[in-house]
Amino acid sequence: MSTERELMRVVIVGHVDHGKSTLVGRLFHDTGSLADGKLEQIKGMCERRGMPFEWAFLMDAFQSERDQGITIDTAQIWFKTPKRDYTIIDAPGHREFIKNMITGAASAEAAIMLIDASQGVQQQSRTHAFLLNLLGIRQIIVVVNKMDLAGCDERTFAAIKAEYVRYLDEIGIVPNFVIPAVARDGDNLVHRSERMGWYQDGTLISALDSFQSQGELRALPLRLPIQDVYKFDDRRILAGRIVSGRLKVGDRLLFSPSNKVARVKTIEAWNAEPPLEAEPGQSIGIITDEQIFIERGEIASHEKAAPIETNVFHGRLFWLGRKPLTRGDTYRLRMLSRDVQVTVERIEAIYDPDSLSQRPAETVERNEIADVVLRSYALLALDEADDNPQTGRFVLSDGANIVAGGTISMRDYPDQRKLVTVRSTNITAVAHRITNTQRVSRNGHKGGVLWFTGLSGAGKSTIAMAVEQELFRRGYQTYVLDGDNVRRGLNSNLSFSPEDRAENIRRVGEVAALFADSGQIVVTAFISPYRSDRRRARAAAKDGFHEIYIKASLETCEKRDPKGLYRRARSGEIAEFTGVTAPYETPDAPELTIDTDRLSVEESVAAVLDYVDRKFRKHS
């Protein structure tokens, strides 16, 4: 079997009528890439229409295009050289079709820019160059076409070349080649032109073959956007495609912006050896050593080279929307798998790619390029475009459609990662000026968490509310965190999946620890069926944590069934229900057990109060 060949994607841009389709048609023919019969098919078609033969008809496959004589959309076709295969992306030059040009050009690794020698550099030649630069395409060939119309004159070529190179230089592009050509006749495409013997540099094909397929993404820091989380079987797999850097089994990963950390246990694979490492472009799935709550939209990196966290940035964007972009408007921002609302805080300037001038504006019209400031409510994890082309860009959508694409700059805005207090990063907790002793002294009691755990219907909420009432009456600072109340606000974005339940309990544990630290006695009333979740809550509140097992048999709880949940669980209406279809792990060594099979509500409350009086009083 033949060895696998490399494929490079090349975009062709240029002013309408400068001969792009002709160039492609001829290139295909001269490299021997046309299928048998294709040439005859187009010849026949032209004859039927009474038209002279046109190479462009190869690309312009649509009936409507043939009728109008222009290319409508981005088409992709293939040709080969001895070195590699090429996909040609033909981007239409007509101004109103700029969105299609961007669609085509954005994925290219190299660009051919076409200029008509008889017309020189036109507005679109400049706009396209500016856009290619914005899209991040750096390998560029300029073809000065229709040289026969300029008498194949060396000085005309030199003048056009000088003018265009000067412009490209201003926007930071240095073309790798500038080639004089007659595409219709094949001059300097595959074969050297005899008419233009004065030109000694490479042909179009030798220029293309000299380009490199991009490999620099490997050298950048690891960025793995999480695309989805799969639980098809007993594995919980984080899926995503690496956009830069390398990942190995055993690596400690930092997930941004949630700032959770976990180690890569395995890289999963089907019908293949599980790999030990992965590189940019690979769509992978990993299993982590700890069950952390991660959603689509997080970016995994190594801890040392993490992305920037911010909720505001500068974007240079091209606007494709039918309605103008307006200051104060809200759009959906997409950054790889992340998807959040952003507001246009400022329109800094509109660029005129033709004159390279800037002007202030209140709105950005379709096909304009602008610098804006975008702000979101949520924290974003990103990089500057200069540092990482993949995580340094974004798109905006409005309703169902993508309306803009752009690059990111952080000029003047700080990285907020260090402002966000998170346990899992190396952040130093800020010391309060009020000591714990001072709080105890004023309140007359210590702060702490009474963590109630037990089956649904065991009596947690009932006892918790009564305990709160009586503690308050006795002068304690106290508050109950109850499941339904917390889910209505703080945890309203969580479902009842196992991961979300764990996250629910994690957040409650953290909030309870803060309450306790402020000096209050906080009572939590959650089933919290898993030991691991309760262990984490204990770790958050440290010494102030008191696990209180509200014990009742399943039969008792089912008989009580205050919310009718057991009945619905038994009938299958509720899929996963603790005690019925999901496990409850009883506490190993609770600080206190209240057996509500034996004790009345009053007796239970009294037992808890007695415990609090013993453990929380100032001098106890």
Add this chain to the structure above:
Amino acid sequence: MNHLDRLEAQSVYILREAFNRIEKLAMLWSLGKDSNVMVWLAKKAFFGHVPFPVMHIDTEKKFPEMYAFRDRYAQEWNLSLIADKCPPVEEVDQTLPPAARSAARKTLGLRNAIERYGFNGIIAGIRRDEEAVRSKERVFSPRGESGQWDFRDQPPEFWDYFNTDLPPGTHLRVHPLLHWTEMDIWRYIAREKIPMVELYFARNGKRYRSLGDQDITFPIDSKASTIEEIIIELEQTRAPERAGRAMDRETEDAFERLRAAGYM
């Protein structure tokens, strides 16, 4: 990563994106080489599972070998198979030429199935290199209420950001193989050892290069009886893949009309 790895990674990315963003998703399974590769890629993407129904729009005119293949691998690959039959040919646009009319039955069958099951995303295994009209497609391609394709006003799609939201009453076509070529498909089949209908392999000097309905698909002259021989044959041939498909060439715009009306 080599070329096939890159193709595979891109298709896996597209399938995962579709699965995450589209609520009611189904994959078309024509039993041909491309859609077998597509099912295989889904198992790659979802680690051995295909987490949506696989749909065979049955014209009842496929080759017996194809039906046998379907029944065997639906089970072996643990697929959730939908195999509804197409409406009779009398129900399609009678102004289309005969072979295209036969193909249009499939469009109608597909439209019925979409309505019946309420799908809002259909994964189809078309490739850009197959046919000039298909080369203009997007990876995520919106379809109007009756399944039609407006190729004149397609949404922008770049940097692998796909348009995944859609107005009510419409659906998305997802094309995870758009960037593959016929040669890529066979090299991948060889590498992964993906089972194929035996009609692709030459018997008595003939083989099928592209499989459709029995009455509108014709075999080519070939001695290629193994995957490796097919690859060698493809390296040498300059005849188009769909030469054996009558519907493509009846009139100049027959295929474009089929596509605009919602054909795969």
